[in-house]
Amino acid sequence: MDARSPCAWLKLDDLHIPMLPDMAARVIALASEPDVSIARLAHLISKDPALTTRMLGFANSAYFSPAQEITTLTQSILMLGIAAVRNVVLTVSFASRMYEARVLGSQGRCYFDHGIGTAYAARVVADRVGASSDEAFLAGLLHDVGKLVILRQAYWHGKRSGTAIAQDELQAVLDDMHTIVGGLTVRHWKLPESLYEPIVCHHDYRQASTHLKEAAVVYLANLLSHRYGLGCEAEQMDVLKDPVCRELGITVQALTSFDAHIPGLFQVARDMVA
Numbered sequence: 001m002d003a004r005s006p007c008a009w010l011k012l013d014d015l016h017i018p019m020l021p022d023m024a025a026r027v028i029a030l031a032s033e034p035d036v037s038i039a040r041l042a043h044l045i046s047k048d049p050a051l052t053t054r055m056l057g058f059a060n061s062a063y064f065s066p067a068q069e070i071t072t073l074t075q076s077i078l079m080l081g082i083a084a085v086r087n088v089v090l091t092v093s094f095a096s097r098m099y100e101a102r103v104l105g106s107q108g109r110c111y112f113d114h115g116i117g118t119a120y121a122a123r124v125v126a127d128r129v130g131a132s133s134d135e136a137f138l139a140g141l142l143h144d145v146g147k148l149v150i151l152r153q154a155y156w157h158g159k160r161s162g163t164a165i166a167q168d169e170l171q172a173v174l175d176d177m178h179t180i181v182g183g184l185t186v187r188h189w190k191l192p193e194s195l196y197e198p199i200v201c202h203h204d205y206r207q208a209s210t211h212l213k214e215a216a217v218v219y220l221a222n223l224l225s226h227r228y229g230l231g232c233e234a235e236q237m238d239v240l241k242d243p244v245c246r247e248l249g250i251t252v253q254a255l256t257s258f259d260a261h262i263p264g265l266f267q268v269a270r271d272m273v274a
Helices: 022-031 038-045 049-059 073-080 082-098 101-129 133-142 145-161 167-188 193-200 212-228 243-248 252-273
Strands: none
Touching: 022 038, 022 082, 038 049, 038 073, 038 082, 049 073, 049 082, 049 252, 073 082, 082 101, 082 133, 082 252, 101 133, 101 145, 101 212, 101 243, 101 252, 133 167, 133 193, 133 212, 145 167, 167 193, 193 212, 212 243, 212 252
């Protein structure tokens, strides 16, 4: 397909990309400040009671097993860390804006769950290889955002035209165009440019020119997400045979650690936004 005009209903210069949720944008901006105040961050999040409840539930989950019950947002932030709190807020806000069952159909939830799984896998991998875990999380969460945008575009085209797009055509566009549309979405939302290549190149990290390591992290996280069946069918694969593991220095011991931690993180996060 021609990347400039892949089909009549998907025009790259006229994509209907939803706005980044306001809470997510504000938390990202605040958490990026070098001298961010925990009190200010807690005050901002507290304006959303549902988000506050989910934050406390996340902090008190069995996965983290706090020594005593966490009862305030400030305690949650102190325990989890500002970066983790930002990631939780973005996950919940993103789910509320992007996951619309009537628009995305049965595939939407799977794609979103896969994004959550890949986000936490990317964070764990990034910690292991010395990359930015914050940016890896965001790139992992959004690596398939292009698919959600395409599904929305297909839905509204069907509403306007009165004719649903054939499933095989839709699947072909999802397969061929989601990385390009994902990159355009990141730029539309004015997120850090360092996220662009890891998202656009998450199926072929060697195409990255300026953020090769970051793209490799997201590529491996995506493989792991498929290995564990996070939002998708589990796939039998020997991840260590992929060249990315040699390039990132991933060993048998590292993979064993991934196997022990990533599925549990995914389940806690998925339950939080269910």
